[in-house]
Amino acid sequence: MRVVIAGYGMAGARLARELGGRGAEVTVFGAESEAAYNRVLLSGLLAGSHSETGVRLPPPPDNVDIRLDTPVSSIDTVGRTVNGVGYDALVLATGADAIMPPIPGLAPSERVMAFRTMADCRRIIEASRGGDRALVLGGGLLGVEAARGLAGRGMRVTVVHAAEHLMERQLDPAGAAMLAGTLDSIGVASRTGAAAVAVDQSGDEVRLRLADGTELSGDLLVVSCGVAPNIGLARRAGLRVNRGVVIDDRCRTSDPRVYAIGDCAEHDGHCYGLVGPAWEQADVVADVLSGQEGGYRGSRQVTRLKTDGIDLAAMGVVDGDEVVSFADPVRRTYARLVIEAGRLAGAILLGDNPTVGDLVRMFDQGEPVPFDRRRLLLGAAAPVAESADDETVCRCNSVDAAAITSAWHGGARTVEQLAAKTLATTGCGGCTDTVSRMCERLGRTELSGVRS
Amino acid sequence: MRVTLHNRNNHALSAKRVPRNIQGMTTPTDGSRVATHCPYCALQCGMTLSHETDGGVSVAPRGGGLCHKGWTAPELLDHPDRLTAPLLGGRPADWPRALDRVAEAIRETQERYGPDAVAVFGGGGLTNEKAYLLGKFARVALGTSNIDYNGRFCMSSAAAAGNRAFGVDRGLPFPLEDLAQADTVLLVGANPAETMPPMMRHLARPDLVVIDPRLTETAARARLHLRPLPGTDLALANGLLHIAIERGYVDDDFVASRTTGFAAVGRAVAGYWPAFVERITSVSVADQYRAAELLATGNRAILTARGAEQHSKGVDTVSAWINLALALGLPGKPSNGYGCITGQGNGQGGREHGQKADQLPGYRRIDDPVAREHVAKVWGVPPQSLPGPGRPAIELLGSLGRDVKTLLVFGSNPAVSAPNSAVVTERLKGLDHLVVADCVPSETVALAEVVLPVTQWAEEDGTLTDLTGRVIRRRALREPPSGVHSDLWVLRELAKRLDAPSRFPDTPSEVFDELAAASAGGVADYSGIDYARLDAGERLHWPCPAPSRPGSADDARPVPGQRGPAGAAETAGDARPASGQRGPARGHSGTPRMFAGGRFATPDGRARFTAVEHRPAAETADTGYPLLLTTGRVLTQYQSGAQTRRTSLPGRQEIELHPDTARRFGIGPADSVTVTSRRGSFTARAKLTESIRTDTVFASFHWPDRENVNRAVNDVVDPVSGMPEFKVCAVRIASTTSEDN
Numbered sequence A: 001m002r003v004v005i006a007g008y009g010m011a012g013a014r015l016a017r018e019l020g021g022r023g024a025e026v027t028v029f030g031a032e033s034e035a036a037y038n039r040v041l042l043s044g045l046l047a048g049s050h051s052e053t054g055v056r057l058p059p060p061p062d063n064v065d066i067r068l069d070t071p072v073s074s075i076d077t078v079g080r081t082v083n084g085v086g087y088d089a090l091v092l093a094t095g096a097d098a099i100m101p102p103i104p105g106l107a108p109s110e111r112v113m114a115f116r117t118m119a120d121c122r123r124i125i126e127a128s129r130g131g132d133r134a135l136v137l138g139g140g141l142l143g144v145e146a147a148r149g150l151a152g153r154g155m156r157v158t159v160v161h162a163a164e165h166l167m168e169r170q171l172d173p174a175g176a177a178m179l180a181g182t183l184d185s186i187g188v189a190s191r192t193g194a195a196a197v198a199v200d201q202s203g204d205e206v207r208l209r210l211a212d213g214t215e216l217s218g219d220l221l222v223v224s225c226g227v228a229p230n231i232g233l234a235r236r237a238g239l240r241v242n243r244g245v246v247i248d249d250r251c252r253t254s255d256p257r258v259y260a261i262g263d264c265a266e267h268d269g270h271c272y273g274l275v276g277p278a279w280e281q282a283d284v285v286a287d288v289l290s291g292q293e294g295g296y297r298g299s300r301q302v303t304r305l306k307t308d309g310i311d312l313a314a315m316g317v318v319d320g321d322e323v324v325s326f327a328d329p330v331r332r333t334y335a336r337l338v339i340e341a342g343r344l345a346g347a348i349l350l351g352d353n354p355t356v357g358d359l360v361r362m363f364d365q366g367e368p369v370p371f372d373r374r375r376l377l378l379g380a381a382a383p384v385a386e387s388a389d390d391e392t393v394c395r396c397n398s399v400d401a402a403a404i405t406s407a408w409h410g411g412a413r414t415v416e417q418l419a420a421k422t423l424a425t426t427g428c429g430g431c432t433d434t435v436s437r438m439c440e441r442l443g444r445t446e447l448s449g450v451r452s
Numbered sequence B: 001m002r003v004t005l006h007n008r009n010n011h012a013l014s015a016k017r018v019p020r021n022i023q024g025m026t027t028p029t030d031g032s033r034v035a036t037h038c039p040y041c042a043l044q045c046g047m048t049l050s051h052e053t054d055g056g057v058s059v060a061p062r063g064g065g066l067c068h069k070g071w072t073a074p075e076l077l078d079h080p081d082r083l084t085a086p087l088l089g090g091r092p093a094d095w096p097r098a099l100d101r102v103a104e105a106i107r108e109t110q111e112r113y114g115p116d117a118v119a120v121f122g123g124g125g126l127t128n129e130k131a132y133l134l135g136k137f138a139r140v141a142l143g144t145s146n147i148d149y150n151g152r153f154c155m156s157s158a159a160a161a162g163n164r165a166f167g168v169d170r171g172l173p174f175p176l177e178d179l180a181q182a183d184t185v186l187l188v189g190a191n192p193a194e195t196m197p198p199m200m201r202h203l204a205r206p207d208l209v210v211i212d213p214r215l216t217e218t219a220a221r222a223r224l225h226l227r228p229l230p231g232t233d234l235a236l237a238n239g240l241l242h243i244a245i246e247r248g249y250v251d252d253d254f255v256a257s258r259t260t261g262f263a264a265v266g267r268a269v270a271g272y273w274p275a276f277v278e279r280i281t282s283v284s285v286a287d288q289y290r291a292a293e294l295l296a297t298g299n300r301a302i303l304t305a306r307g308a309e310q311h312s313k314g315v316d317t318v319s320a321w322i323n324l325a326l327a328l329g330l331p332g333k334p335s336n337g338y339g340c341i342t343g344q345g346n347g348q349g350g351r352e353h354g355q356k357a358d359q360l361p362g363y364r365r366i367d368d369p370v371a372r373e374h375v376a377k378v379w380g381v382p383p384q385s386l387p388g389p390g391r392p393a394i395e396l397l398g399s400l401g402r403d404v405k406t407l408l409v410f411g412s413n414p415a416v417s418a419p420n421s422a423v424v425t426e427r428l429k430g431l432d433h434l435v436v437a438d439c440v441p442s443e444t445v446a447l448a449e450v451v452l453p454v455t456q457w458a459e460e461d462g463t464l465t466d467l468t469g470r471v472i473r474r475r476a477l478r479e480p481p482s483g484v485h486s487d488l489w490v491l492r493e494l495a496k497r498l499d500a501p502s503r504f505p506d507t508p509s510e511v512f513d514e515l516a517a518a519s520a521g522g523v524a525d526y527s528g529i530d531y532a533r534l535d536a537g538e539r540l541h542w543p544c545p546a547p548s549r550p551g552s553a554d555d556a557r558p559v560p561g562q563r564g565p566a567g568a569a570e571t572a573g574d575a576r577p578a579s580g581q582r583g584p585a586r587g588h589s590g591t592p593r594m595f596a597g598g599r600f601a602t603p604d605g606r607a608r609f610t611a612v613e614h615r616p617a618a619e620t621a622d623t624g625y626p627l628l629l630t631t632g633r634v635l636t637q638y639q640s641g642a643q644t645r646r647t648s649l650p651g652r653q654e655i656e657l658h659p660d661t662a663r664r665f666g667i668g669p670a671d672s673v674t675v676t677s678r679r680g681s682f683t684a685r686a687k688l689t690e691s692i693r694t695d696t697v698f699a700s701f702h703w704p705d706r707e708n709v710n711r712a713v714n715d716v717v718d719p720v721s722g723m724p725e726f727k728v729c730a731v732r733i734a735s736t737t738s739e740d741n
Helices: A010-023 A038-049 A118-128 A141-152 A173-185 A231-236 A275-291 A355-367 A376-377 A401-409 A415-422 A431-449 B002-012 B068-076 B095-111 B128-143 B156-166 B177-182 B199-201 B231-246 B252-258 B262-270 B274-281 B285-294 B314-327 B369-380 B394-399 B421-428 B487-497 B508-519 B531-536 B660-665
Strands: A002-006 A027-028 A065-067 A091-092 A096-098 A113-116 A133-137 A157-158 A188-191 A196-200 A206-210 A213-220 A219-221 A225-227 A245-247 A259-260 A265-267 A302-307 A310-316 A323-328 A333-340 A343-350 A393-396 B033-035 B046-051 B057-061 B118-122 B148-149 B184-188 B207-211 B224-226 B300-304 B337-340 B406-410 B434-436 B450-453 B462-465 B470-474 B626-632 B656-657 B672-676 B682-686 B696-700 B714-717 B729-735
Touching: A010 A027, A010 A275, A010 B337, A038 A118, A038 A141, A038 A302, A113 A118, A113 B470, A118 A141, A118 A219, A133 A141, A133 A206, A133 A213, A141 A157, A141 A173, A141 A188, A141 A219, A141 A302, A141 B660, A157 A213, A173 A188, A173 A310, A173 A323, A173 A333, A173 A343, A173 B314, A173 B508, A206 B300, A245 A259, A259 A275, A265 A275, A302 B274, A302 B285, A310 A355, A323 A376, A333 A376, A343 A355, A355 B274, A355 B285, A393 A401, A401 A415, A401 B184, A415 A431, B033 B274, B033 B470, B046 B262, B057 B626, B095 B118, B095 B406, B095 B434, B095 B450, B118 B128, B118 B394, B128 B148, B128 B462, B128 B487, B128 B508, B148 B394, B177 B199, B184 B285, B207 B285, B224 B285, B231 B274, B231 B285, B231 B314, B262 B314, B274 B285, B285 B300, B300 B314, B314 B337, B369 B508, B394 B421, B394 B450, B462 B508, B470 B531, B487 B531, B656 B672, B660 B682
Parallel strands: A002 A027, A002 A091, A027 A065, A091 A259, A113 A219, A133 A157, A133 A219, A157 A188, A245 A265, B118 B148, B118 B406, B184 B207, B184 B300, B207 B224, B300 B337, B406 B434, B434 B450, B626 B696, B656 B682
Antiparallel strands: A096 A225, A196 A206, A206 A213, A302 A310, A310 A343, A323 A333, A333 A343, B033 B046, B046 B057, B462 B470, B626 B729, B656 B696, B672 B682, B672 B729
16 A cells, blocks of 8 residues: 655644554655644744754654655646655645735735744744744734743733634633733733734834724734635645545545545534644544544544643533533633533633543533533532541541440540550551540540540 | 441451550561461561460551451451362362362373463462462473463553563562652552552652542542543653653753663653643643642652553553653652552562463563573473463463363462453353362352362461562461361472472472572572571562572572571561661672662663553443443452452442432432443442542452453453453443342
8 A cells, every 4th residue: 555645744744653653655745844743832832841852743664755845736646646656545634824814014024924833933933032022913722822922932912813802713702801811911912803904014123003093013923813724736636625625534535545634624614723633534544544444523622722821721612502600800710611402512711620621521522511510610529528426437447436436435545555446547547646636535525524 | 338337347356356466566486476467468568467365366467557458367267168178070079089180180181182271370469489389380290381370460561561661570669668758659540548558658758649530548648639531541641741841850861871762752742742631631731730740859759550550551551651750760769760569469479480471480581592491400301391481361261161171270260350251251161170279269269170278378388579579478377277288289299190390399498499599590589588588587679699699590509408597586577667688697688779870670771761652442432331440449358359258348349430420320329230341241239429530430349240340341451461451441331220129
């Protein structure tokens, strides 16, 4: 089986590794000159918490032929070759590119850049050294991450967002307001409902003019206005494309020998743009191409933002019939859960929510929510019982409080004597304090002439 | 229930069991009392056994603690269920007839089907001497390659990962006392407060970070408890290493000078960023950072146990935790390090002396020509006569009734303890001959054609190797009941009948000396240890080579008796810190702390990182089987329960499930519940508890027949260690209360 993978991003690298490990003959063409890296961690690179080597993906086995700096410009679907390499199966993993909105004056430069690739990241870091004020155009997830990263480098940052609130695809207005407050506390201002109408790069700063006439300036401008799937190659090859390259449940395009995975693919109307679905699709193709059962049935999306000072999880729908919510503005904690037919259909969690891990799992699995909805917000903790007579004092030796009391009345008046009589404290020793307190209490009770 | 407990408790404290002096630190060994150790778990708490005037036996701890199991251990000595005569086809028989029958069965089977058609299944509770002689018996008297043991279900994953990383597998490479000097101890799938309570005395000071899907007794004492989905510990370990790298917690000097392979691991864990790990494990990103921060500084130890190890990726999971320990620079530093908490009484020694399918004594590989030559020389047989590697436990049990026709079982109860146990029981029934040596009528005994009644701990001498690699003495207080013989005697008698071409001594010290000679130069080198040194009170941890020939593989050892007076009193209390040796200074002082100076037992002296990737458990929850089943122990029972179920120890099978889960599946608080997997079902009373995840149910593995959790457990195994996946399989549950009524 000869497999050619067009694209060496997160999806292509995952598939190359999987197939290479299973012994397939794999050739990978990567447009970037970089070895594959973990795009999810670029915000960490920007924030300075990760190094460049720390965000590299593990290389595929040696039998995989990787050709960097070699974009694929055309496919011969009849002769079944790509860049002169024959294939039995071709997998498109061409990813997506950052969108530069058509705003007058908005063009990439030393001060204006997208936030998508490792190269972008290096450019932003380089530009950040020359100043202390940054503008971020776009207040979606990536825009907020970029802003957080720049703030972590000591810059004063302003996020400019056209929609009425930040991350409007994931958050409700109240959650977004809480996020804006959290961002403000770490040095990130945000302007929402603010349409940018012009960019002026003359002089030694970037000026951004808004529709209301306000003008903002900064030493650099990061553009984070979404991505568009790379479908040109597929379109030229005559494959069916919509917003992305259209694939079926086996990740096949309209040509049964050509597959598409990751950000360039569109499954059931969804272009995910997230690593989770990309990897799931890569695994499905690996299974299909090695003759195993495999099918892709869509992914549940969880958006996660966790850096110093921000802990945000958002998943599923924002609104529905049953909404459970909690807000603590002082500690900037917010939770909004949407339940449909007894299942978690969506959640927005900001700040310190003890159940976030469980909710992610519950959402992923479609598990029913608990009858008492408060558990969803607070989690379950085993109540610590008061020591009543029928309570076990020493688990190691199955000694209950009644046995201690009875031993005391039987003449055991010290911890040692109680231990000899009941065996309490002779195991892990953890109940020694309890037995000692009981011993004292029983002594006081007798002194006061009260027999229990 | 509470009332019953109370009554039982009083029963347990009836006059003959009340210790005279529970603080007894030192106990000379004389006619009336003896210093020995608890018969149960690998902690091997020191205990003094005394004859009482009424003929009973009383127990007192020697310096350390004892849990309920230890206190009640003597109840089995004169228990009405005690096997005191051989059984042939269920009817009492005399020993010569029973042994003749076994020898005849072995001969017939081997003549008809070849040597490998007879197999041996041993146990991790056997003394070193028994484990050693059983391995020799299989290779020399039977000539079969097919010997393995229940330790495969216990220590095999940690052993493989330890060997891979350090070049040696010793559960704890340091004494327990070191843990009390740690600032943070991370326990992964370990619940010592339940399984070996006195160990908690060493864990009172450090901050505990506990990783367990349940809020266990141990987790309740933790500073931080992480509750991952069963089967996802590997991802969590990789995630914590990812954070350690991100936050700069890695000990770069240690990694550079003492290890190899970190670069590949660093690349692998780059793919385990916190949000991704949260999605796999359900441990929140914030909790991952909290755990990593607690492990960032101070004296730190990382300990794994069965929760991490009993998986079809158990070896890789342990490797992931070892990777974290190595990256943090812990192994080899005082009061720091990685260790695994051994389970069975002789879980450590049981895996070193040759009852494992691929091993010869001294933790040698059976496919290593040098090892074969050395051991063959000690045994006085040609190296080429020794069989090669046999089948690991699950494969071996799978061959029963197929090409394995006769099975000899010593110290194990696979009808209860093996995964997919209903099938295993059928296979045991399908054998031509099943021979079982035990002291009580276990469920496996009930299936046997020949039953051989053997001694209990208070009736025998020997050694065990505890969870820290320390060799300890088991001492007999009394003679066995008439009609009961030691396993060593049984092997000797059988070997005689089979005309075995080597000696089969049945005096424990003599067997030990032979074992020591066979181990000389091996990884687990006991050649510098003998009964005289142990009885003089020396605390000896292997490796402990004989001084005259360190590592030498030729020559035999001096005969016993040349090393000074045997049988001297052991006066050492167990609470004394392990600092070197005591008693007359003779020979190597043993190795309480391994890897001192940062040198590991690998060819280049460096510890090895191994890049490992998460993969799902063999079964994950789906619509047909929407919950996960995980298994473990309860404090008052031990292993298959064949012994503890017969004592006054309380306890019964209960299926733990979350109240929300119970509501979801229409189960009431005390309903009878049936848990069903793709393999089978078991039934027991529900116990509703918020200490468990809503997607997971728990049951303990001590119960037979319809209550046996192993009927449901998956027998898929780890490809490296052969460890079955005891800790996670997919199940559905239903109330069966109405059916019962």
